[in-house]
Amino acid sequence: MSYYLRQSRQNFWLGRFSSFPEDIVQHAISTKLGGVSKPPFDSLNLALHVGDNPQDVLINRKRFAASLDLNAEDIVTPNQVHGDRVLKVDESHKGRGFLNYDDAIKETDALITNTPDLPLMLCFADCVPILFVDVDNAAIGIAHAGWKGTMLKIAAKTLMAMTDEFGTDPAKCLAGIAPSIGSCCYEVGENVVEACEKAFPRHADKLIIKRNGKIFIDLWQANLIQLIESGMSEDNIDVARECTCCKSAWYFSYRAARTAGKPETGRIAALISLKSNPDF
Numbered sequence: 120m121s122y123y124l125r126q127s128r129q130n131f132w133l134g135r136f137s138s139f140p141e142d143i144v145q146h147a148i149s150t151k152l153g154g155v156s157k158p159p160f161d162s163l164n165l166a167l168h169v170g171d172n173p174q175d176v177l178i179n180r181k182r183f184a185a186s187l188d189l190n191a192e193d194i195v196t197p198n199q200v201h202g203d204r205v206l207k208v209d210e211s212h213k214g215r216g217f218l219n220y221d222d223a224i225k226e227t228d229a230l231i232t233n234t235p236d237l238p239l240m241l242c243f244a245d246c247v248p249i250l251f252v253d254v255d256n257a258a259i260g261i262a263h264a265g266w267k268g269t270m271l272k273i274a275a276k277t278l279m280a281m282t283d284e285f286g287t288d289p290a291k292c293l294a295g296i297a298p299s300i301g302s303c304c305y306e307v308g309e310n311v312v313e314a315c316e317k318a319f320p321r322h323a324d325k326l327i328i329k330r331n332g333k334i335f336i337d338l339w340q341a342n343l344i345q346l347i348e349s350g351m352s353e354d355n356i357d358v359a360r361e362c363t364c365c366k367s368a369w370y371f372s373y374r375a376a377r378t379a380g381k382p383e384t385g386r387i388a389a390l391i392s393l394k395s396n397p398d399f
């Protein structure tokens with residue numbers, strides 16, 4: 120298992136999990152390189168809600184879709200609010216939120232589907248993307264977990280929703296925890312520490328790290344723990360272990376931008392889609 124970057128069409132660098140079977144799913148984590156957005160959104164900003172010029176974002180989104188051989192009009196991307204709502208989507212949601220933010224599905228931070236050719240996309244700048252593949256039942260999921268979503272256990276709830284809707288067996292499900300802020304850089308305040316102690320009473324000492332009078336949280340481990348506690352095998356969870364703040368030359372990082380005195384930045388995207396005709 121590993122996470123790696125591969126150069127694609129349109130000269131984009133896209134991240135992938137080696138454990139996800141390419142004959143079943145198409146997936147990618149975008150980087151910030153190769154787009155048309157101007158500073159501070161330079162350059163492959165894929166989010167419409169951050170104050171960037173919408174025309175630039177649409178060019179970026181269409182190029183991103185093309186780099187994956189996907190039809191831009193099919194991609195579903197919701198309005199993310201750091202909550203724990205998981206929504207099952209189907210044909211009827213096709214294209215919602217991709218070309219027009221106004222028609223995005225409201226207040227949803229995780230999507231699941233068993234509809235082929237319905238790409239699911241979420242946007243990130245340090246928060247943790249978690250992608251799911253259930254090969255046996257041909258179903259997928261994707262979740263957005265910042266500290267709030269992680270403490271609300273949205274990753275575990277996404278897996279649970281896949282079990283309810285598609286019969287996913289957690290023990291056989293594959294997951295990928297994509298690049299996001301690591302415990303090297305994610306300094307937090309007392310409110311996050313309290314939420315972590317409450318959400319992970321048995322593991323708080325592992326997740327809360329004290330260094331040089333500062334407190335850091337390990338979101339990768341917190342998401343890994345909740346998936347293992349939900350019945351997943353650690354062998355089936357691919358953790359990229361790439362920090363978006365350390366690697367802010369590659370990825371948008373809200374924390375890196377803020378540290379540099381810039382209150383705004385772009386968003387990378389994580390996308391996953393079931394293939395309609397798996398090439399067996």
Ligand SMILES: [Zn+2]
Binds near residue numbers: 305366
């Ligand atoms: Zn870091």
